[in-house]
Amino acid sequence: MNREAILKKFEPNLSNILYIMHDLQDNNPEKYLAKEDIEACADYLNVPYSYVHSVASFYTMFSLKPRGRNIIRICESPPCHLMGADSLIDYLKGSLKVDIGGTTKDGMFTLELTSCLGVCGVAPAMMLNEEMFGNLTPEKVDSILDKRRKEI
Ligand code: FES
Incomplete structure (x- = not known):
């Protein structure tokens, strides 16, 4: 599924940020949030890149570097x-x-x-x-x- 399709599954509300990030990460074959994933999420929710990046850094279930399958x-x-x-x-x-x-x-x-x-x-x-x-x-x-x- 492409990023656009993932984003469209959710209303563009900040309350959906974790769900969106989870789906973006799961969709990445390397099981991490790439820069493009963070950008797409930030644009969709109309928040700064740094906001999404800080959420990704805070929760251990998110990774900012490529991982195994x-x-x-x-x-x-x-x-x-x-x-x-x-x-x-x-x-x-x-x-x-x-x-x-x-x-x-x-x-x-x-x-x-x-x-x-x-x-x-x-x-x-x-x-x-x-x-x-x-x-x-x-x-x-x-x-x-x-x-x-x-x-x-
Ligand atoms: S301490 Fe609770 S599952 Fe390991």
């Missing part, structure tokens, strides 16, 4: 931390050969951290794109990521 968000809040999120993060950094915020060489995954996902009962937890996973172990994470690789 799949976003892994590992929870690092205390309950997940206590249940071994740190070692899971280390495991993922090693197996994907990326640092936090990095993207795998094949462009398949970007590894990010997040605060509580609201599923502390199944800590440690992560999101893969919009899907939630809990009770994670390195083996379980491998199987989730392998499945995703085969789906693409």
Whole structure:
């Protein structure tokens, strides 16, 4: 879907800014808000570029740089931390050969951290794109990521 079509889905009200930004980001194959996306959103809502840019910078769910086709968000809040999120993060950094915020060489995954996902009962937890996973172990994470690789 092109930018114009995305914008037209919404009334040009400032209250729609997050929805518009989400859709623009999701529509970008590199899962980020490009300069052109921010410009288009700002023009459509009749606000300065810097306003949209500051919203994009404030919320961790938005990225201002290109990312992989799949976003892994590992929870690092205390309950997940206590249940071994740190070692899971280390495991993922090693197996994907990326640092936090990095993207795998094949462009398949970007590894990010997040605060509580609201599923502390199944800590440690992560999101893969919009899907939630809990009770994670390195083996379980491998199987989730392998499945995703085969789906693409
Ligand atoms: S602390 Fe990780 S899901 Fe709540």
